Amino acid sequence: MTANRPLRVDAQRKREALLATAQEVFDAGDFFDLRFDDFARLAGVGAGTLYRHFPTREALAEAVYHGEVAALCDRARQLQATLPAAEALAGFLRDMVDHMDAHQGLARTLATLMASGSSTIAEGGRALERAVTDLVAAAVQDGTVRDDVDAGAVMMALHGIGAAHDRPAWRAEADGVISLVLDGLRRPV
Amino acid sequence: MTANRPLRVDAQRKREALLATAQEVFDAGDFFDLRFDDFARLAGVGAGTLYRHFPTREALAEAVYHGEVAALCDRARQLQATLPAAEALAGFLRDMVDHMDAHQGLARTLATLMASGSSTIAEGGRALERAVTDLVAAAVQDGTVRDDVDAGAVMMALHGIGAAHDRPAWRAEADGVISLVLDGLRRPV
DNA sequence: CAGGATATGGAGATAATCTCCATTTGTCAA
């Protein structure tokens, strides 16, 4: 399928300039307010080049998002390897909130992408979800978490936190959701 | 402030035609895919008229959303008046899920609006939130729900359900989130 | 280093959004 001969080095350079610029704008939360052609100017690149590398605004956002997701998945694996299952799960959920807190724009951009029904985002979502599923499964295994709730429900709660990032008491409420979910997950006596 | 002299009857008619058309498109989930000028043609109205009534696409969406929110708030009040606090809360959350299930497009559109950081949507959100806050407060009052979690957290979980509406197992997972939240809210023994 | 393959920038085609105003329609006082 994707039998891509490797990019020429100049192409690679341009592509990275574009990604770096997008990354910045993304974190600043301006991603969807900026004229698309301006990404090109900002990155020191012609409009044609921008469109060849990323045919749509969403394609660009997805490329940025991809990096974020990979980092989060790594984090999940790392926690799972070093902590008891229940703590790993709790730790990961709290880390997710920290991450959204630190990357102002990420939350908003994620919500927009989510709403756009993009398929690549769904794929990234699935990777993240696999990580969450593993964490939950491990905790079910060792008996600290009930076994009748799907990991998908936990994902939804995370989505909600992301989607609502502009609320004034965001941080406190996000922590509240996590507490609620963790308590709800605890195995009933 | 808004010392609006009443609209002339023809203006009122056009405005309602526009709203009715938007409502349909909204529920069908095509709201953000349709050329804005086409709303005008669809509603049998000139572009100028459309823009006078609703200066932006978001303004139109918000107007539609407003109706939805009012209906949901009524529903909350009704439940609160006829059921014990805990059941009213549970019933309302489940009704919200039903509502999103029935209005395919609403969930997607809501997520998009949310992401756009609109202020009117925030206002509508606040109305909904007041309803939820009341339900939670009543349940705290009669001792069935813990008192250390803000209603905002419940709102976030609902947002999450809306934002994720395109997941294949949406309905089951949404019910899962609600279960999680309700269990998490139960007053610890 | 020559020749072919790749990639580039940016001018302008295409498409969407929004404005403007000559005309129509409703309102109300006489």
Place this chain on the structure above:
DNA sequence: TTGACAAATGGAGATTATCTCCATATCCTG
């Protein structure tokens, strides 16, 4: 009623954003 004034209308076209195309520049391979 009706005349006169205010409010509202539609849609042609100005404005702005998106995307395409290709003559030119750059890289790579033998």
